[in-house]
Amino acid sequence: MLSGDVLRIENGRGLLLAVRSGAIWLTQEADPRDFVLDAGRRMRLDKDGLSVAYASEPATLTLAVTPGPQRGSVHRFARSALALWLRMQRAAAAIGRRFAQAQRDEAKARLLARLDARSLRDIGLGADSGHWLAVQIAVHRDQQRLRAYAAQLGL
Numbered sequence: 001m002l003s004g005d006v007l008r009i010e011n012g013r014g015l016l017l018a019v020r021s022g023a024i025w026l027t028q029e030a031d032p033r034d035f036v037l038d039a040g041r042r043m044r045l046d047k048d049g050l051s052v053a054y055a056s057e058p059a060t061l062t063l064a065v066t067p068g069p070q071r072g073s074v075h076r077f078a079r080s081a082l083a084l085w086l087r088m089q090r091a092a093a094a095i096g097r098r099f100a101q102a103q104r105d106e107a108k109a110r111l112l113a114r115l116d117a118r119s120l121r122d123i124g125l126g127a128d129s130g131h132w133l134a135v136q137i138a139v140h141r142d143q144q145r146l147r148a149y150a151a152q153l154g155l
Contacts, residue, residue: 001055009051013062018042027052037075109136113144 001007001024004056009015017026023038029049036056038044053061112125112133120126124132 001053001059001061002057003057005055007053007055007061007062009045009053011048012045012051013046013048015065017045017053018062018064020060020062022055022057024054024061025054026057034100051149105133105136106140109133109140113137 001022007119017037019037019039021039021043023036026035026043027038028045028047028051031047035043053088112120117126120134120137121129125131125132127138
């Protein structure tokens with residue numbers, strides 16, 4: 001930039017402005033602060049809108065978009081992290097509800113497994129009924145028989 005030149009930057013939030021030689025005066029829209037940057041100094045624009053750089057003497061500038069926080073990236077990250085946390089909490093709650101229901105169903109099957117076949121048939125839970133609870137009762141009884149057989153074998 002020559003002395004007296006003006007550089008207008010529209011919506012440059014996140015843009016890195018580095019002064020290589022000379023000096024500039026920098027102001028950003030909606031920011032009451034003004035900055036004077038001389039050789040070796042740099043600044044990342046943190047406002048949208050119009051930014052104006054004025055060369056008070058001949059100056060060499062470098063403008064760069066660098067990796068790092070850009071507009072809303074921290075906010076987007078926080079929202080994404082919160083959404084992930086909420087999904088995990090909901091999934092954990094659903095797993096907990098399913099586990100609790102499975103525990104209640106298993107307790108029912110254990111209690112009903114004490115009944116004889118005729119009583120189970122009378123209440124609609126006979127071996128041939130196809131009811132899910134009848135299947136659980138059959139599984140529970142099979143497990144009991146296997147445990148008894150393993151105990152007889154000394155396992």
